[in-house]
Amino acid sequence: MGSNTTANKDAAQLSRLAEALVTAATKAGADEADAMAVGGQSTSIDVRAGALEHADRAEAIEIGLRVLIGGRQACVSASDHSDASIGEMAARAVAMAREAPVDDTLGLAEPDQLTAARDAGQLEICDDRPDPSPQHLQELALRAEAAALQSRGISQVESANASFSRRQIWMAASNGFSGGYGRSTHAISAIAITGEGLGMERDYAGEGRVWAEDLPEPEEIGQLAAERTLARAGSRKPPTGAFPILYDRRVSASLIGHLLSAVNGAAVARGASWLRKSMGEPVLPSGMDLREDPLRARFPSSRPFDAEGLATRARHIVADGLLQGWTLDLATARKLGMDSTASAARGLASAPSPTNSNVILTPGQYSREQLIADMGTGLIVTSMLGASINGTTGDYSRGAAGFWVENGQIAYAVNECTIAGNLKDMLMSLIAANDALPWRGAEVPSLLVEGMTVAGE
Template identity: 50%
Template sequence: MKTPSPETVSEAPISVEGLSPTLDALLSYAKSAGAEQCDAVATHGRSISVAVRERELEDIDSSEGRDVGLRVIVDGRQACVSSSDMSDMSLKMLAERAVAMAKLAPRDPYCGLAGKDLLSNPNDLPDLELFDPTLRTPEVLKTRALEVEDAALSVQGVTQAEGANASWASSAIYFATSEGFSAGWQSSRHGLSVSAIAGKNGSMERDFDYDGTRWLEDLRSPAEIGRGAGERVIARLGSRKIKSGQFPVIFEERLAGSLISAFLGAINGNAIARGVSFLKGRMGESVFGDGIQIIDDPLIARGQGSRPWDGEGLSVQKRTLIENGVLQTWLLNLSAAQQLGLETTAHATRGIGSPPGISATNSYLVPGKKTPENLMQDMGEGLLVTEMFGPSLNSNTGDYSVGVAGIKIENGQRAYPVSEITIAGNLNDVFRTMIPANDIKFDGATNAPSLLVEGLTVAGA
């Protein structure tokens, strides 16, 4: 384990092991109160965030909290409760209340815990490097926030920087079940962000840059982030409207992941079981174009969505969601898998006060070979989208629209900035025509390179 730098250490790291006795007691109380099966999760988080403006401290937020959640199952009925009070008396009352609630709940034929044969082995877990022991003090974070603000203001034409922020967070999570699973892990996050403002001919523009990583050493420098925000806003000055029509559109790399997020929502097992997905009934069919691959990998070291097991204690693995354009699987937890007559894909997530949900882990679209500039040359005339706001998606049909700003492309080159535009289409068509560039960055839980999409309707002037 990496040794923390003395000048950045504020206090001892949060302990995973310290949460275990709380869950042991809670599960014991639940069984004594009449629970046939039960599981519980406990979290302990600590965070600091510092914001500056005009080289003065604007805001500082320091928080720490502990929470515990319990799910009990009685005669095919389940209930979930949560509390931030971890005293012995509170845990006992929490367990009794949960069992009383479960007895009054409607029957759920699909609720249940994973059997011992399905559970992950807590003693045989990969080292995913999710926890950086380097801690940050408010003083250090203020210095970093000032550096990112200065870097944004150093870009010629930038008149103001807002939201210059540096943050640090550390947390521990522990999960235990009455079937014998008991383990936890620690995680950390370091962040930097800033918004830059510039004006031209009475018109003001704003843009931003940011980064967030598990480990401090992976975080982009304040200078790079600040300059990035400044350069982006300068590129937007003098923006204008464009005429409506149908154009090819390139979604910039940092926005392209939103299209993959829409796909992930459409293959969520709960949506499929309810019949409210535009991809229902498409398993085994070509959803994307030939050659498109989409991967979900929970075992990426330092990944934003990495985890050693899922929210029901099951072993996780790398999975191919789309292979050569063909849909390979839904995302499933135990409940959705039973409803659909399939096996779980270990995509369960567990919140403090609710039954297991479903989510992807580290999902990404495998990049292509062409640069974004190559795609612009291929498209000839079209639109490069650099900002999106107010997206709307009909989950049943795939109809999609979003307000955007960006750069007009003419003769394969960046021509001028544009704004006040809406683009619309259907995601079934978007997925089929998608062409990936080679500029993917693994800076979030859902990632994609810049994506060229044909034939979207652009509503401008």
């Protein structure tokens, strides 16, 4: 059976389940209800030392229901999708909702707010070709591992992986919405090791795409994992002091992620955002835009409509450095007296909340190498661990590793240090490189930040 035929069959089953949940909830006493049915399968293959290390195959259908009664809501989910289970879920959700606190901003979209689009249309977010076999995935993983091991100095490859997943989503609601779409992911990764004992260092490379034909060759991924690992040999702590820091494009999206968290309607409505009073004010340097575009074809975060049935659209979050708006679902929009930005996302057992899809930061005029040369003395961050972020004040502290720069050149690899600053000041000092990679949910180049604190030796 072809993949398109299978997808159509799966979509029909999921739509029946989602609509049955809504019907059962209404009969059980819900004022309003929406439901999700999600079906999917995944295969993941790990290899090590030229042989299969681990194989994982999963396939399931799960369902979730949200009911609303007089400003109260409750969410339930199950992996059993029998008629009896659907009836029990509806009764349980209604009973739970009647005990929940009242929030008058809760409620489904009005019918005239709903999108006319009920599928993914031309977004191409699901590979329509046959699923790769486990044997093919194993071959890809073995090729990545072999490429990493060809580099002199790589003592072993901790693991090499190739995986594929296909997921079908259907949403239905008592306001008349019913729609769904599929999503696929192909991925290859490798983790390489150099040295032994206390001198051991490791690093990785990995790529994921919606379509298999858009993936790099596994040899590229294995070689990059090896290059990154070998560059980490001889890591040591950097000096302590105030220095410029270059966030490599591997981690720079995390910095923009803190800005996105601060403009999320849920944080703003709670008064728990360090940007809550910054609408229309500068939050990035002049000339820098931060856009969101959920309609980019073949991109991993693209979606035709949000979790409340509203049509997604491209928009500016920041334009010419000035904050343009919050990221809102229906409830947070009502709390703030605004309109939803069609940004709702939800899980099977959770209510909608605002999130972003495909963000793009304006690239700079300079290469990463030029920014390093201009740094003089400072730190390049390529990986981070742990975090202490104060959402109300923007105070920022994270563990980091990367490379120390002296006289505009990389001097040695760095580990075990802490970097700190205040996000508002950090973001206003950004200088962007021109090296952003495509195919990411956050297309963000390397970012230079002036005058942060480094705690090392």
